[in-house]
Amino acid sequence: MLGGFKxxxxSLGPGMIITASFIxxxxxxxxxxxGxxxxYSLLWAVVFSIIATIVLQEMIIRLSLVTREGLGEAIQELFAHKIGKFIIVWFTLIAVTIGxxxxxSGDLIGTSLGASYLLQLPEHLVAPVIGVIILFIGLFG
Incomplete structure (x- = not known):
């Protein structure tokens, strides 16, 4: 019984971690x-981001339906020259890494603020410990 639960x-672990990290x-x-x-003065940013997300997702859906390819495949075909492909790969890697x-870092800061409030410890002491815990969870599951 314990083996089945484990x-x-x-099987749920990765999805639960992503969901907990996203929200x-x-x-x-x-x-x-x-807030x-x-x-309410920043409410316009929420409305703008929702509209921009809908527009961008709709464009990607149209591209995928017409070409029968994903966004990455379409970008790859767009750059036929080796230098162009090299540049776009590096831009993509840099954007993903920074993102x-x-x-x-936002999750780490939020977690350390909450933990430091609960434990009555300074944030600069809690944050490295939380970071190491997250690292071990990510590496070892």
Whole structure:
């Protein structure tokens, strides 16, 4: 019985981590501070981001339906020259790396703020410990 439960947790684990990270402590902390500091004056940014996301996703769907390819494949075919492909690969890697670093740093900051509040410890002491814990979870599951 315990083996079955462990198998279920392993299959759900990655999805649960992504969900907790997406709507995680960084998001909650940032949104709470933004709402407390600016009130409704930043509501236009939410409306704009929703509209921009819908437009961009709709463009990608049209591209995929017409070409029967994903966005990455379409970009790859667009750059036939080796230098062009090299540049676009590096731009993509840099953008993904910066995005991931910003994302995990927001989660790390939000988690350390919450943990430091609960434990009555300074954030600069809690953040490295939380970072190491996240690293071990990511590496060893």
């Amino acid at each position: 198998k279920i947790l392993k 995680g402590p960084g998001t909650v902390t940032t949104m709470t501070q933004g 407390a500091g600016f009130g 991931c670093a910003a994302y995990i």
